[in-house]
Amino acid sequence: MRLKNLSTAGWSLLALVIALAWAFPVYWMLNSAFLPNVVLQSTTPTFLPFAGSLKNFAAVFADGKFLTALGISLTVTLSTVAIALFVAFLGALAISRFRFRGRKSFILAMLLIQMLPAEGMFIAQYKMMSSVGLLNNVLGLTVLYAAAVIPFTIWMLRGFVAGVPAELEEAGMVDGLSRTQAFLRITFPLLAPGLVASGVYAFLQAWNEFTVALVVMTEDQMKTLPLWLRGFVQASATRETDWGMVMAASTMVAVPVIVFFMIVQSRMSSGLVGGAVKG
């Protein structure tokens, strides 16, 4: 038994080392964000932000464009989540609770759509948006994002819907509930974790998306956070890069989503897998 304890300790140590290594880039971002540029310019790296301050953050805020970008990002992301979740939920319900003509083609289409190379469509999406007057428009970007996340969201949600046995609903109906009532009172509450998980997926995709936004949000005051960050890095690179400020800017883009993610994460990966293995 002592041997077993020893090997457990060894594995635990390994887990700890890996955990530190994997989180290191995130730590390095935070560390650099607090350090003044003079310190970062030195040839020896500083590993702890004891000399740190919030000056970099203040400088990024002073730019003013951050808040505009935050507003755009929040609007687009939240509308994407709301639309995609609602629409995909209906779709998932259809394919997991009903057998109908075209069901198979619909599932196949959801799979194929995820394989479309997005890079080839930028031009066409740009042309389309400009011809309907939706360039630099929150609604336009939201529709593109919703379409990008709907197939996978349906895929995830169907696993959860299939996980709630139809018999439960039927039992409710035998007890005198209408079909809608049975659904709302029995199935829906059981689906909440699934909805949360898919909502997080949609949120992350929309919040982090870079390329589509790059193509259709061309005006300065319509930039989303990732575009703002990239612009910030580029503007800073024309001079000597101020890594402290750039890392503070990255932190401000990353922290909200990390916090949000941590709150709701536990269901995420089980949901992803659930969609794959359940009917």
Next chain:
Amino acid sequence: MSAPTPTPAPTAHRSLAVEPQPALSAPPPRRRRSKLPWLLIIPSLAILIAALGYPVGWQIYTSFHEYGLLQQFGQSPEFVGVQNYAALLGDPNFWVILGRSLLFCVLAATLTVFIGFLFAVLMKRVGTVFRLVLQVSMLLAWAMPVVASMTVWVWLVDWRRGLVNWLLERVGVEAAGHNWLADPGSFFVIALVIVVWMSVPFVALSIYAGLTQIPDEVLEAAAMDGASGIQRIRFIILPVIAPVISIVLLLQLIWDLRVFTQIKLLQDAGGVANETHLLGTYIYQMGVGSGDFGTASAVSILMLLITVLISWYYVRSLMKEENA
């Protein structure tokens, strides 16, 4: 062998509730002639068609046409048949980029799944505290927005003050002032490290979720019967999580073949673009950069075909399970 019983029992409880119908037997999902399922999928279809219908159609159309800058300014595109495709297939540069992309995709995906699998096994092996620490660290890396993590990585490998060069110096490697992104070889090593770093968390956590389905007692019993660690992985763990592994591997292959943002941002940060293109950035360069949309569309269509080819077997077996 005794004679089979004339009437099978299992459907009994159903026949109590409903008048037994001869054709409808076992499968629980309701086969209804109603329009309800269609009403349910119409919203998804509408959004997908609105956002993707025209772009996909345009892409297919353009790939068969001469479509350059002149057409951008209003000249009508000329039909050239498969000329765009033929030109591509005859262009050695395209084959180089295709080969490079496939190599990158296969390397990144297998490395990701392999490391993710090992991490998942490790999570299963250690106690709650260490597992949580590992999980939180994975989640941190996973939740980082791509643009933010790319910025950090560029800072880490910065040729003048980056931490990577400093560390290499400490352990005695001549690395001062070495610009990793300037040489295509090390450019792709860095890109590979970053892509694997970003993708492992999803794979590790998914496989771990699959592993939790194996009861600890089974593993302990196998250990008592003398099965070694490798044997337990080979004969108990792998068979159970094979479906999970195959789907994450497929997803990684698809995602890594179309990797774009990471490569583009590394190129922006000082890579030599022409020697570091993968299919994604190549399409972008062809289209947005050179204005040759005919060729760009043809590359996209080829890329779609390759993806379908890669996933063909999987998609087919998946569709077989969908007994509609």
